[in-house]
Amino acid sequence: MRIVLDQGKCSSLGMCEAVAPDVFEVGDDGALQLLQPEPPEDRRGQMEEAVAACPTGALTLEG
Amino acid sequence: MEAPVVVVGASLAGLRAAEAARRAGDRRVVLVGAEEHLPYDRPPLSKAFLGAAGDPPSFRTAAELADLGIELRLGTPATGVDLAARELLAGGERLPYAALVVATGAHARHLPGERLAGVHALRTLDDATQVRTALEAGARTVVVGAGFIGSEVASAARERGLPVTVVEAASAPFERAVGAVAAERCTRLHAAAGTDLRCGHGVARLEGEGRVSAVVLTDGTRLPAELVVVGIGAAPTTGWLEGSGLDLGDGVVCGSDLRTSDPHVWAAGDVASVDHPIHGRVRLEHWTSAAEQGALAGANAVAALRGEPVRQYTGVPYFWSDLYGRRLQMVGLPAGDAEVLGEADGPWLVLYRRGDRLAGALGLDLPGRIMKFRALLSRRAEFAEALDLARSVPLPVRAAAS
Numbered sequence: 001m002r003i004v005l006d007q008g009k010c011s012s013l014g015m016c017e018a019v020a021p022d023v024f025e026v027g028d029d030g031a032l033q034l035l036q037p038e039p040p041e042d043r044r045g046q047m048e049e050a051v052a053a054c055p056t057g058a059l060t061l062e063g
Numbered sequence: 064m065e066a067p068v069v070v071v072g073a074s075l076a077g078l079r080a081a082e083a084a085r086r087a088g089d090r091r092v093v094l095v096g097a098e099e100h101l102p103y104d105r106p107p108l109s110k111a112f113l114g115a116a117g118d119p120p121s122f123r124t125a126a127e128l129a130d131l132g133i134e135l136r137l138g139t140p141a142t143g144v145d146l147a148a149r150e151l152l153a154g155g156e157r158l159p160y161a162a163l164v165v166a167t168g169a170h171a172r173h174l175p176g177e178r179l180a181g182v183h184a185l186r187t188l189d190d191a192t193q194v195r196t197a198l199e200a201g202a203r204t205v206v207v208g209a210g211f212i213g214s215e216v217a218s219a220a221r222e223r224g225l226p227v228t229v230v231e232a233a234s235a236p237f238e239r240a241v242g243a244v245a246a247e248r249c250t251r252l253h254a255a256a257g258t259d260l261r262c263g264h265g266v267a268r269l270e271g272e273g274r275v276s277a278v279v280l281t282d283g284t285r286l287p288a289e290l291v292v293v294g295i296g297a298a299p300t301t302g303w304l305e306g307s308g309l310d311l312g313d314g315v316v317c318g319s320d321l322r323t324s325d326p327h328v329w330a331a332g333d334v335a336s337v338d339h340p341i342h343g344r345v346r347l348e349h350w351t352s353a354a355e356q357g358a359l360a361g362a363n364a365v366a367a368l369r370g371e372p373v374r375q376y377t378g379v380p381y382f383w384s385d386l387y388g389r390r391l392q393m394v395g396l397p398a399g400d401a402e403v404l405g406e407a408d409g410p411w412l413v414l415y416r417r418g419d420r421l422a423g424a425l426g427l428d429l430p431g432r433i434m435k436f437r438a439l440l441s442r443r444a445e446f447a448e449a450l451d452l453a454r455s456v457p458l459p460v461r462a463a464a465s
Contacts, residue, residue: 012390013383014434015351021438028431028459030390052358055106055350057120 001047002038002062007031009058016059019050032058066159067091067134068364069151071141072166072300075350076332078102078122079357080164080364081133087365090161092133095153097140097167100188101125106350108191109212110385113198113219119188141167144307146325162327162364165304165315166357169297169333169348174207176268181275182291185212194292198223202290205229205278207266209236209253211384213294217258218386228259228286230278235262240382242397245413245425249391252427255408256387297348299334312336314346319375321360322367331360337376341443342396349382379440380423390430394437395423402450405458412458414449421449428461 003023012030016023020043023036039047044061051059068084070077073096081094096102101121112119128135139154150157171184181202183194194216198204204220206213209231220227233239235246236253253260265281269291278286299314310316310324314336317323321337323330330336332353336346347353355378363373384391389409398417405411405427412432415423421444424436432453439449 012430013392014430014437015381017434018379018381018437018441021434026431026434028429030430053351053354055104055354 001041001044003034003036003047004060004062005032005034006058006060009056011056011058013055015053015055016050019053020046023047024050065090066149066161067093068162068164068361068368069093069095069158069160070164070166070361071095071151071153072164072168072332072334073098073102073135073137074105074166074168074332074353075102075122076168076335076353076357076360077164077166079354080166080329080331080361082131083358083361084162084164084365085132087362088369090365090368093136093158093160094128094133095136095139095141095151095158097138098187098189099138101128101135101137103188105186106383108188109185109215109219112191113195113216114222119191141303143303144309144328146308146328149327160327162329162368164357164360164364165309165323165328165330165334166332166353166360167300167303167334168353169299171293171297172295174266174269174293174295177293179269179271179275179291180273181271181289182269182293184293185216186297194290197290198225200289201225203288204290204292205286205288206292206294207278208294208296209233209260209262210240210294210296211237211382213292214249214253214386215384216292216294217253218256221256221258221387226259228261228288229253230264230266230280230286231260231262232265233262236260240397241393241413241425242401242415244401244403245397248403248407248409248411248413248427251407252386252389297333299336299346301334319377320363320373321356321376322363322373326367329360329364331356335360340375340377342380345380345396347380349380351381352378377441379437381437389428391425391427392430392433393423393425394433395421395440397425398422404453406461409461410458412453414446414453416446419445419447421446424449429458431459 409427
């Protein structure tokens with residue numbers, strides 16, 4: 001499973017970080033860092049929650 | 064045939080409720096909406112949409128909604144509900160339901176005389192399209208109400224180089240949303256951008272014949288205007304439920320599981336007055352609470368039909384606003400005392416304290432910090448811990464304007 005970030009859509013609102021702070025982190029410059037671009041399979045449910053929480057639809061899951 | 068889950072209100076909360084209900088089982092789900100449009104995203108209507116061309120994106124295409132198995136009834140305003148028969152009254156029809164999710168949102172409050180042409184609220188896509196057209200024509204703009212919608216409209220007007228005046232009855236913008244200390248700082252945002260902000264003034268009347276020509280304040284000041292945007296708050300859309308027997312207060316009264324006074328009816332989003340386990344009774348008008356409550360109400364409605372346990376709404380309130388190229392973000396609630404960190408021009412941080420607990424945090428241009436406080440709020444952290452976190456890393460310095 002891989003997280004795909006669309007930088008053009010990301011608006012630095014941080015909802016993904018609220019769901020999984022060890023996977024997503026918004027920096028002081030507003031850029032979203034993927035701390036774990038390929039999280040383990042047992043976290044799929046939480047990653048789906050993070051994707052759904054994004055107000056701008058900037059995140060998708062691959063694989 | 065088994066009755067469907069019916070979701071009434073086809074904006075964010077309703078859409079998420081319908082999606083969650085479908086995901087939770089193979090029951091039919093019908094999504095009923097008053098507007099003709101497919102569900103669309105509202106925050107951009109007073110932000111990016113006022114600056115650029117193009118419709119804000121629908122969340123889902125009609126084909127995607129069909130693939131999800133959601134049956135759409137758009138342009139179908141609900142007029143009532145028969146709780147005993149378990150039927151929704153909408154568009155002249157009676158729609159039977161096994162469970163009903165009420166997500167009819169809120170509607171803009173109005174001023175007397177608002178029927179003049181050139182006077183708009185900003186709640187729907189149709190409202191926003193009219194405001195944008197007037198801004199494109201270079202309208203001299205007066206905004207009534209310095210809340211978030213009004214302030215964002217002022218920001219859009221200034222970005223186009225148009226003169227704009229904002230009239231606010233309270234002594235500072237966003238006072239109710241962020242408290243007095245932070246509101247004083249928000250005043251500076253308007254001033255720095257060249258917006259003429261007039262606080263402590265009421266509107267006596269709107270002038271014009273057919274089309275608005277001026278806003279007259281209670282002190283007699285006459286502000287010429289070609290566009291008037293009224294942003295004086297929103298009221299929960301519950302009129303259609305009067306007399307239904309459903310318990311109504313400031314919105315549809317529901318428990319922490321979003322169940323209303325009727326066991327087969329649930330509520331979510333701006334219309335829902337929720338018994339929050341941490342904050343007490345709250346009616347939130349934020350994007351994230353609509354999304355979270357919608358998904359929970361849809362899932363709970365199906366769970367209850369199956370006799371399975373339901374979950375509580377424990378979401379931390381969160382909203383954001385984009386003003387003059389700056390970003391405001393608030394998590395939690397602006398309760399109690401406020402501690403202010405950072406320079407007046409920003410970035411700055413306000414921490415709210417209730418007893419020995421953190422109640423909320425508001426940041427200007429601190430996108431990398433605010434979610435750390437949301438995490439503290441969700442575990443009811445002490446205020447001292449929040450203050451330590453805030454002080455442990457110096458606030459970033461504002462980049463020089465380019």
